[in-house]
Amino acid sequence: RKEVEQDPGPFNVPEGATVAFNCTYSNSASQSFFWYRQDCRKEPKLLMSVYSSGNEDGRFTAQLNRASQYISLLIRDSKLSDSATYLCVVSKAGKLIFGQGTTLQVKP
Amino acid sequence: NAGVTQTPKFRILKIGQSMTLQCTQDMNHNYMYWYRQDPGMGLKLIYYSVGAGITDKGEVPNGYNVSRSTTEDFPLRLELAAPSQTSVYFCASSYSYAGQLYEQYFGPGTRLTVT
Numbered sequence: 462r463k464e465v466e467q468d469p470g471p472f473n474v475p476e477g478a479t480v481a482f483n484c485t486y487s488n489s490a491s492q493s494f495f496w497y498r499q500d501c502r503k504e505p506k507l508l509m510s511v512y513s514s515g516n517e518d519g520r521f522t523a524q525l526n527r528a529s530q531y532i533s534l535l536i537r538d539s540k541l542s543d544s545a546t547y548l549c550v551v552s553k554a555g556k557l558i559f560g561q562g563t564t565l566q567v568k569p
Numbered sequence: 570n571a572g573v574t575q576t577p578k579f580r581i582l583k584i585g586q587s588m589t590l591q592c593t594q595d596m597n598h599n600y601m602y603w604y605r606q607d608p609g610m611g612l613k614l615i616y617y618s619v620g621a622g623i624t625d626k627g628e629v630p631n632g633y634n635v636s637r638s639t640t641e642d643f644p645l646r647l648e649l650a651a652p653s654q655t656s657v658y659f660c661a662s663s664y665s666y667a668g669q670l671y672e673q674y675f676g677p678g679t680r681l682t683v684t
Contacts, residue, residue, distance in 0.1 A: 492668070492669060492670070493669065493670045493671070493672075495672055502657070503677075503678075504659055504675035504676060504677055504678050505612070505659075505675050506675070507672045507673075507674070510672060548611075548612075550673075552670045555600070555617075555619060555665065555670065556602075556614065556617060556627075556670075557602075557663070557670060557673055559611060559612045560611070561610075561611040562611060
């Protein structure tokens with residue numbers, strides 16, 4: 462089992478749609494959780510940290526379920542500019558473990 | 570505040586040549602990392618450092634070396650370049666305190682081709 466697993470997609474959605482990504486992780490001792498965004502041939506950039514209580518940043522909502530060891534990202538009112546690969550990131554033993562990413566394509 | 574900077578942006582090497590990829594951060598982060606990313610694939614950790622003078626291997630360290638003589642700099646050395654090392658190389662840094670690991674910040678990457 463991979464340490465961080467994501468559905469690679471692609472998720473093809475129309476503008477304005479709501480889309481959700483899930484990510485599962487194997488290390489129950491993980492303490493830090495993040496979602497990153499990576500555009501083609503660019504460096505990953507932090508989208509948001511994920512807190513135990515869940516958190517929201519504009520159209521983006523992140524949830525953490527420690528009991529089931531999964532993290533989710535919800536994007537509301539999708540924009541063309543949201544098209545990217547979304548990386549789920551979990552801490553383990555002093556390192557951040559990156560998932561393979563989920564690709565989102567938002568169509569006009 | 571420049572964040573994480575990497576040089577060069579692009580490089581073409583011949584098989585067997587050596588080179589050093591430079592990485593500098595100005596955020597006073599204690600942790601630094603080197604990743605490689607092949608086309609269509611995820612990030613793979615090459616080496617990381619938890620502070621000046623301390624380095625450790627990641628999942629794909631063969632063919633690479635690192636050093637961390639200062640908090641700011643974390644160069645990656647490629648010895649005897651091989652075509653399998655053609656990739657995009659990202660340097661990153663982060664802060665850790667009291668066992669909590671905070672988010673990583675990435676440099677813009679170095680695109681390396683070995684022919």
